[in-house]
Amino acid sequence: MSERTDDLTIDEEAVDEVGVGETDASVGGTDEIAGFDTATDFETDTDTADETTAGGGLRGRVGDAVSPVSFALQLAGALVGTFVVGGALPLGPLSGVVGVLAVLFVLGVVSTDARYVEAGTAGALVGVLTTVVGSITLSVVSGGLVPVAGGVAGGLAALVGHYAGRDLRDGLTRDL
Template identity: 45%
Template structure:
């Protein structure tokens, strides 16, 4: 708290001296670049900063966390005895928790994790029937599609709740 008060007094002192509150170090570097004759394109530096800050559309680290969230939800859903398809509800729960905790939108990673986890679980749980003649490719596609949709819906509602909780009133 004392640091915050100290910052306010410093800011008030600098503004009372005729300063407009602009960071002096930033303006001096721009002025020195122009004075030397170098062109300084402010738009390109802002674009470079935005691409480095926002990251890319796909992140391997986020994919691993998405697999962890979806897998954890499936384990929790599988703990409910005698109720079928609770692993699918676990995919929805994992996507919801991931959307609630993640600071960025990661629909691609979560959709991939939900689809692969849902398809693999369906195929592995019905492995004896696959040997008897059940079509495994079709089963993987259907269960993967359901897992993908559930993960994306869960992520959307988790992000929606997060934005509602962090929004100023």
């Protein structure tokens, strides 16, 4: 135990050699380490991090993770994919799923941020609603399993579409 405390103590002779107010990295009176002015750059980063976590708490962190605007856009895209694109495809019950996948693929390509939570939630919501509205009798008779299957299919299609779009965007914008 004493060995650890010896490592943590400050050698006073080394402090006196450097001088008060100076560091090994001092250049012309300003503390500069590897091109960063420690007095301004590092304080700004910690101040904003403290404001986000202390002032906003959980709400501030969730607000950064989930965007209502992005969710509305993903939901509109899933609806367009189901009814417009899915209505144009002659694939029977799978046409809506393929439509969601196609439209959210395009949204993944053009979006600047990865929004998997919003895409998955929007796809699942549209899948459940479409299944319930499309065959309400089957939804009631099955005990809710058909809407759950529709939600899972819609959510997976949305996630795969968004992921593939983001992957294509990453490949197109990456330097070779």
